[in-house]
Amino acid sequence: MGDLAEFSPAVRLFLKAYPWRRIDPVPWSPLRKPLAVCRLALVSSAGFVLPGQEPFDAAVRGGDVSFRDIPSDADAASLVDTHRSRSFDHAGIRSDPNLALPLDRARELLAAGRIGSLNRRHLSFMGSITAPGRLVRDSAPRAARGLSEDGVDVALLIPV
Amino acid sequence: MCTQAVGLAAAELERRGIATVAIQLLRRVAERVRPPRALCVPFRHGYPLDVPGDPARQTAVIEAALRLLEAPDSRPPLLADYRVAAGGPARMREDRS
Numbered sequence: 001m002g003d004l005a006e007f008s009p010a011v012r013l014f015l016k017a018y019p020w021r022r023i024d025p026v027p028w029s030p031l032r033k034p035l036a037v038c039r040l041a042l043v044s045s046a047g048f049v050l051p052g053q054e055p056f057d058a059a060v061r062g063g064d065v066s067f068r069d070i071p072s073d074a075d076a077a078s079l080v081d082t083h084r085s086r087s088f089d090h091a092g093i094r095s096d097p098n099l100a101l102p103l104d105r106a107r108e109l110l111a112a113g114r115i116g117s118l119n120r121r122h123l124s125f126m127g128s129i130t131a132p133g134r135l136v137r138d139s140a141p142r143a144a145r146g147l148s149e150d151g152v153d154v155a156l157l158i159p160v
Numbered sequence: 161m162c163t164q165a166v167g168l169a170a171a172e173l174e175r176r177g178i179a180t181v182a183i184q185l186l187r188r189v190a191e192r193v194r195p196p197r198a199l200c201v202p203f204r205h206g207y208p209l210d211v212p213g214d215p216a217r218q219t220a221v222i223e224a225a226l227r228l229l230e231a232p233d234s235r236p237p238l239l240a241d242y243r244v245a246a247g248g249p250a251r252m253r254e255d256r257s
Contacts, residue, residue: 023167
């Protein structure tokens with residue numbers, strides 16, 4: 001398990017005192033059909049952008065709640081890590097972006113027939129959001145609406 | 161912070177009828193935030209799918225997450241732990257906190 005012991009004393013103190021946003025009630029959508037006929041979208045909070053896309057803004061107070069569309073056929077190796085946090089080791093996701101946005105693994109699942117289709121796009125957030133109000137009120141509902149309109153059935157979300 | 165962000169995003173997706181499963185790196189945070197359906201992994205921050213450059217290890221984690229979507233008779237919030245030694249399957253444990 002990831003552990004608070006990974007972090008510096010100052011970060012540990014912050015995380016222990018932080019008022020985590022509790023989801024209540026917890027919404028629930030059961031799987032309504034076999035995965036083999038479902039459309040999958042990936043959602044990562046690793047702060048990835050593609051060349052030419054605007055990097056996430058490390059200066060936004062409370063965190064940049066925007067997100068980027070990552071086309072399903074994008075080259076995983078081209079993803080650029082712009083996550084602002086210095087509290088974790090970036091070496092893994094920089095050497096292999098599949099570690100936090102598994103584009104290649106998703107294509108393998110599709111080829112194996114484990115899932116029915118990949119959505120035309122996946123979503124990239126930067127998860128260093130200490131003030132999640134705008135995420136909850138604006139960008140997450142907008143992201144959800146977009147994926148729903150895309151016909152997405154299931155989503156795999158990956159933090160860093 | 162990333163754990164909270166994906167949990168909150170997952171909740172919005174579920175409200176739109178999309179079934180989600182979220183990888184989680186800190187169980188204590190997952191228990192507080194309560195994403196609808198989550199797999200807690202024993203990896204340090206920055207390594208949510210285990211080993212960079214190792215497709216088999218990454219796929220094992222993803223498979224364990226997908227199996228949570230297929231778990232019958234489950235209800236929210238659903239938290240399960242990923243066991244590396246077995247390479248999955250995930251151990252199911254409902255959390256009513």
